[in-house]
Amino acid sequence: MEVLVPFAAERPKTRLEPVLSAEERAAFARVMLADVLETVTETGHDPVVLSTAPLEDRAVESERLSREPEVDPRGTIEGIDPQIVIDDRSLSAAVGGRLPGPGDDPVAVVMADLALVTPVSLETLFEPLVGDGPRGESVPDVVIAPGRGGGTNALVVDHPQFSVDYHGASYRDHVRIAREAGATVESVDSYRLGTDVDEPADLVEVVLHGEGQAAAFLDALGFDLETGSGRVTVARDSGPI
Numbered sequence: 069m070e071v072l073v074p075f076a077a078e079r080p081k082t083r084l085e086p087v088l089s090a091e092e093r094a095a096f097a098r099v100m101l102a103d104v105l106e107t108v109t110e111t112g113h114d115p116v117v118l119s120t121a122p123l124e125d126r127a128v129e130s131e132r133l134s135r136e137p138e139v140d141p142r143g144t145i146e147g148i149d150p151q152i153v154i155d156d157r158s159l160s161a162a163v164g165g166r167l168p169g170p171g172d173d174p175v176a177v178v179m180a181d182l183a184l185v186t187p188v189s190l191e192t193l194f195e196p197l198v199g200d201g202p203r204g205e206s207v208p209d210v211v212i213a214p215g216r217g218g219g220t221n222a223l224v225v226d227h228p229q230f231s232v233d234y235h236g237a238s239y240r241d242h243v244r245i246a247r248e249a250g251a252t253v254e255s256v257d258s259y260r261l262g263t264d265v266d267e268p269a270d271l272v273e274v275v276l277h278g279e280g281q282a283a284a285f286l287d288a289l290g291f292d293l294e295t296g297s298g299r300v301t302v303a304r305d306s307g308p309i
């Protein structure tokens with residue numbers, strides 16, 4: 069099964085602008101990508117990065133980041149060597165171009181900003197379609213991991229008529245598209261798969277529960293929890309550089 073990891077290499081993570089500089093956002097996106105690629109590999113699948121631009125071109129020259137020996141701002145993916153496909157079309161067009169046709173193997177799509185993803189959580193996505201359990205009529209054609217806020221954080225597709233329409237309330241759109249295509253859908257109930265890192269508030273989850281390079285990256289930049297009478301937030305020990 070092909071596991072696609074879409075990646076916006078240019079100007080990524082704009083919604084983190086209140087807490088990270090443009091260079092830090094680019095580096096953080098790369099580090100989260102590295103965590104996702106490592107996790108996909110640990111499940112026994114070979115990830116394919118579907119990137120808007122070559123990754124080599126994204127220089128990261130942050131003075132502060134270069135002073136952090138613990139953190140590689142490009143993300144360490146030693147020994148993984150993922151296939152990288154460049155496609156500068158929109159997200160939906162690029163992913164849609166690689167979905168399975170009649171008779172093809174299933175294709176999975178796992179977003180690059182799932183900084184909490186673990187092999188166990190990813191298996192809950194893969195299991196219904198490509199797991200070792202008994203095959204039967206209950207095997208779904210499409211498995212979806214919804215993201216908080218209406219998005220689609222991960223998918224496995226085994227139906228030739230299914231298509232993608234990302235952005236907005238794409239979870240609802242994908243359920244509708246599947247039904248209209250005559251495909252059966254299963255939804256995955258997972259905190260880790262449901263947590264994509266879009267906004268400053270999402271960094272709380274990474275600081276609290278992250279186990280990979282993304283959590284180490286935030287720690288190196290001085291992020292920590294800020295607790296008070298209201299909801300927990302994050303703060304960093306200096307402003308963006």
Ligand SMILES: Nc1nc2c(ncn2[C@@H]2O[C@H](COP(=O)(O)OP(=O)(O)OP(=O)(O)O)[C@@H](O)[C@H]2O)c(=O)[nH]1
Nearest residue numbers: 074075076080081082083118120158159179180181
């Ligand atoms: N290949 C490809 N991947 C994309 C594109 N847009 C977003 N992605 C990836 O899709 C996933 C979800 O992206 P979003 O959170 O919607 O967008 P983002 O660019 O990461 O962040 P924002 O700028 O804050 O919207 C991430 O893995 C992105 O890297 C695109 O146009 N092409």
Ligand SMILES: C[C@H](OP(=O)(O)O)C(=O)O
Nearest residue numbers: 219220221234235238266
């Ligand atoms: C791509 C988009 O991601 P979000 O903006 O919801 O993180 C979606 O899941 O449709």
